[in-house]
Structure formats: structure tokens, C-alpha cells
Amino acid sequence: MQQEKPGAVVDDGPRIADIDFSGFLMRVPTDRYWSQDYADREREALWLRVWQVTGRADDIPEAGDWFEYKLFDQSWILVRGRDGQIRGFVNACRHRGNAFCEGKGHSARFTCPYHNWSYGLDGKLLAVARPDFEGTLEDFVGAKEELGLIEVPVETFAGFVFLNPDRNAAPLSEFLGEALDLLAPYRIEEMIPYGFNVRESVGCNWKVILDAFQEGYHIQGVHPELVAAMDESQERYHFLGDHSVATAPFGTSNLAESSLEEQVAAIHSLPATFPAVADSLPRFDELLEGLRKADGTMPPASDIPLRTLLQQAMRESWQAKGLDVSGLTDNQLSDNHFWILFPNFFLTIHAGEGTLIMAFPSEDVDPNRCTWHVQNLQWFPPEQRAAMRTPLTDVPEGEHFAYFLALEQDYEQMQHQQRGLRNKTQPYLSLTRQEVRLAHYHASIASWVEGGSAR
Incomplete structure (x- = not known):
């Protein structure tokens, strides 16, 4: 219904x-x-x-694809991990705070060019180049997991990637409701x-x-x-x-108060703003023509449900292309x-x-x-x-x-x-x-x- x-x-x-x-x-x-x-x-x-939109999920379709999101003097990296999940990290190396990414790109790992500390796509610290200490990486400034990139909340909805700089933010679902x-x-x-x-x-x-x-x-x-x-x-x-x-x-x-011709012309002008409507206009014209009386005349404009005809034509057109519009009302x-x-x-x-x-x-x-x-x-x-x-x-x-x-x-x-x-x-x-x-x-x-x- x-x-x-x-x-x-x-x-x-x-x-x-x-x-x-x-x-x-x-x-x-x-x-x-x-x-x-x-x-x-x-x-x-x-x-x-x-919560704010940083881009589209299909901007980074493959594992290792990333882009930088900047807001004021703040910078974050949005990256798709090997598990397909998109994560967000502060764009700063945990060693000396160097920004290691700019623009967009693809990486198997993130390596800071200052001292060659490297991080996985999940933000975890992978390696420290020539550490100036004896022992293992885990001995350096505490546990290894403490030195990973700083993660911020990132979620996706409707193909958009949302980020919240507040690490204590409520979930996106609560925000969007x-x-x-x-x-x-x-x-x-x-x-x-x-x-x-x-x-x-x-x-x-x-x-x-x-x-x-x-x-x-x-x-x-x-x-x-x-x-x-x-x-x-x-x-x-x-x-x-x-x-x-x-x-x-x-x-x-x-x-x-417009004539039928004027109202039909207004519908035909819609593709100037919404190009995809053009594909449904041939079917709209067919439906309109189907209302022509036996003597060749059209009913009065007030008796022709032009909006309904356009909506029917658009529903049929999109369904024929493969778009599921079953969840949309006629007005949508x-x-x-x-x-x-x-x-x-x-x-x-x-x-x-x-x-x-x-x-x-x-x-x-x-x-x-x-x-x-x-x-x-x-x-x-x-x-x-x-x-x-x-x-x-x-x-x-x-x-x-x-x-x-x-x-x-x-x-x-x-x-x-x-x-x-x-x-x-x-x-x-x-x-x-x-x-x-x-x-x-x-x-x-x-x-x-x-x-x-x-x-």
C-alpha cells in the first residue's frame, strides 16, 4: 500500500x-x-x-585506496582496508606528528617519509626503521598497539562516507535517526x-x-x-x-489555468534540470496519447491526470532499467x-x-x-x-x-x-x-x- x-x-x-x-x-x-x-x-x-560527509565510498573502491579530508587546519585519512571496511585516522605519524598523506592515492601501507615509521591499512604500527634501542618494537614506549594511528569514528550510509572528529561521538544511526x-x-x-x-x-x-x-x-x-x-x-x-x-x-x-499544451510543455522542460526524466517522456507521451478520444480530440486539461501519467511513466522507465523503485511513493x-x-x-x-x-x-x-x-x-x-x-x-x-x-x-x-x-x-x-x-x-x-x- x-x-x-x-x-x-x-x-x-x-x-x-x-x-x-x-x-x-x-x-x-x-x-x-x-x-x-x-x-x-x-x-x-x-x-x-x-558527523559530516567527507566523500563517497566509491571514491575508494579497492583495498588500499585512500583520500585526505581537511577541515580548517585538521586533516584525516579515509582508507579502505583489506577487510573492505573504511576507516578514518588522524593524518599524523605517532612518532613526531608528521602529516604523511596529501590528496588521494593507493598504498599497501602508510609510511611516514620523515623517519620511515610504517602503518597498516588498519592503522596498526607495523615497523620502526632503525630503532635506536635494544630489544623488540614492543619494548619501545609500551605496547605496539598503543602506537597505532589515532582512529576517529567513520561510518557509511547511502554511499557517503561520514566522519566525526569527536572520538566519543554517538553512532551515525543515532545522529541521522x-x-x-x-x-x-x-x-x-x-x-x-x-x-x-x-x-x-x-x-x-x-x-x-x-x-x-x-x-x-x-x-x-x-x-x-x-x-x-x-x-x-x-x-x-x-x-x-x-x-x-x-x-x-x-x-x-x-x-x-494553463492549457493542456502548456502543461505538457512544462513537463517536457524538466530534463533541463533533471536529465534522467527525458528517458521517461516517450512513455509519458504514449500514455497521454492513449487518452485521445475516438474523434481525435483530447479531453479537457482538467480531466487529464498529467502528474499520474508522468509518475507511471517514470516508474515503468526506472523499473525497465533495473532500478528498484518499489519503496518510493508515487510523489517521490x-x-x-x-x-x-x-x-x-x-x-x-x-x-x-x-x-x-x-x-x-x-x-x-x-x-x-x-x-x-x-x-x-x-x-x-x-x-x-x-x-x-x-x-x-x-x-x-x-x-x-x-x-x-x-x-x-x-x-x-x-x-x-x-x-x-x-x-x-x-x-x-x-x-x-x-x-x-x-x-x-x-x-x-x-x-x-x-x-x-x-x-
Whole structure:
């Protein structure tokens, strides 16, 4: 039954009028976007204590594959062991603290180039070169196991590798909670970066990026071409601790007065933002044509369930390709779910594809700059994934990657906003009820950075 699927909780979630705003932050202090003191507090109270995505598990598919994850002046190594498990270690030799890895690579073992101490893929100390003592390695500064690389919590979910700098952190399952069941039916772990996979510096605070993708209020001003495809007045919400998800149905009341031709054209325009939809359009056209009456005319637009036809076409198309969409509701096939996994992970997703945006503070803790990582994720049959995978593009400082229209518009707008936020005589932002997710999000930020309680 449709209601038995996890996504039904979002399909049937409350609209703005039904949400209790108590506990949400409707006035957001602007200094949290430009204050160096606030950025330093975020570093200690939030970033060095919270679960965060470092990359994809398929970035390191083979035993010995590794990549470095950097946050501020901190550095960790994520490596796949011989047992297939991904582990995380502080990127510092236990002898004199030398950083021994940079970027990404493949190693049978880690050897520090300073004094040639070596470690296994499981972090255990293997050998000390020319030890200046008599006896065995076990005699040197205690037991051998005490000298292994310092391990930090690392877990995977939906194909993403999560790391927590806090060695005493609660399990990832406890942090993500209900999100685990809601996201699992999309089978994101079977998707790959496709079309674009870009990381570059942006001239704004990292929270400006997360703010921009939690509300549709700006569509009328920044993305007028999307108005026909998204009906924000029908958006539904679901809050999961510090995380949240919202969904807006494709083309409902905002297309109700349009002609059939205009509504069909709006559906055909979807591949401009979500390319995989194109594969289902021939079947959609067949289903639509099947409604033509004997005299050759079509029923009135109000009598044609275009959303249902699109959803049927998408379900059939994905099933034919081999993607199991049985756990998704009909609305999850055609409508975007807009996810925030606290603190810096935004994902727009529907069946078979999505757009991921992550924002990270600048390495030098400059609150007016950050790095974002954007990628399109798309499902392909297993035998096609290696050939279709788009590698990461790291944009050099001072250069810019040209994104698709809507994302390019956001890229420009966010930097304009930061220019305004730096005006210290404006003490706070005044949120509207349409920006309910921002109000929820900033209450969560405050609870971590200003609340002082352990999470």
C-alpha cells in the first residue's frame, strides 16, 4: 500500500499553516555570518563534534585506496582496508606528528617519509626503521598497539562516507535517526556523479549556501523560469531533530489555468534540470496519447491526470532499467524532496537522480568565504557506472565553473548577499514563515554553538 512506504510521512507532512513555530529562530543575528569570534566558536562547538560527509565510498573502491579530508587546519585519512571496511585516522605519524598523506592515492601501507615509521591499512604500527634501542618494537614506549594511528569514528550510509572528529561521538544511526529509513528507498549508494562534480571557493559564509537551498521564496526573484514547474504554496515539511526535508509537488495550482499544451510543455522542460526524466517522456507521451478520444480530440486539461501519467511513466522507465523503485511513493518519483542533513549537506532528490550541495568553512576560518562541492547524482546499471562517472573538478582559486542556469543564478546571488551581511549596523535577519526551514536550521545552529550542551 502507498501509505506503508516511508516517504508517505513527507507526502502527508504539514504545510506552513500547521507548523508550530515555537522554538524556531525567526530573527537570525547577522554576526554569525561575518564574525570571526562566531566562526571560531563554530569550529570548536560544531565542526569538531558533528558527523559530516567527507566523500563517497566509491571514491575508494579497492583495498588500499585512500583520500585526505581537511577541515580548517585538521586533516584525516579515509582508507579502505583489506577487510573492505573504511576507516578514518588522524593524518599524523605517532612518532613526531608528521602529516604523511596529501590528496588521494593507493598504498599497501602508510609510511611516514620523515623517519620511515610504517602503518597498516588498519592503522596498526607495523615497523620502526632503525630503532635506536635494544630489544623488540614492543619494548619501545609500551605496547605496539598503543602506537597505532589515532582512529576517529567513520561510518557509511547511502554511499557517503561520514566522519566525526569527536572520538566519543554517538553512532551515525543515532545522529541521522529517521532519515535512514526515508532516504534508503532511493538507493543513493547505487548512484554516481554524472554531468558535473565540482568543488570551488565561494565568496560567502558557508551558512549562506545552506540558507539558499532551504526555501523556495526566492524563486520568483532569482529563478523566474522555475515558477511554472514548482508550486511552493503546496510545500510540505518534515523535521527530524536537526535535519529536515520538504517537498513541493510538480505543477499543481500554478498550472491549473494553463492549457493542456502548456502543461505538457512544462513537463517536457524538466530534463533541463533533471536529465534522467527525458528517458521517461516517450512513455509519458504514449500514455497521454492513449487518452485521445475516438474523434481525435483530447479531453479537457482538467480531466487529464498529467502528474499520474508522468509518475507511471517514470516508474515503468526506472523499473525497465533495473532500478528498484518499489519503496518510493508515487510523489517521490516525480516530485523533489529537499533534504538538509545537518550541518552542511543539501540534497534535492527524486527517483533515479538528485543534486547534492555541500558547503564547508574556509580552511583559514575566514567567515566571508567557504568551499562548496556540487554534483549531480544519477542511477545507471552497474555495468555502465565506470564509464559514465564524472570525476571531480577542483576549480583553481580565481577561476569559476559554469553551472546550469538555476545553480549559476544561486552562485551569483549568494555572494551578493554576503556583501550585504557584512554591514555591521544591521543586527539580524527577519525571516518570514515561508522560510520555516531556515528558522528551524538556525535554532539548531544556536543549540550547538550557543547552547553548550553535549549532542
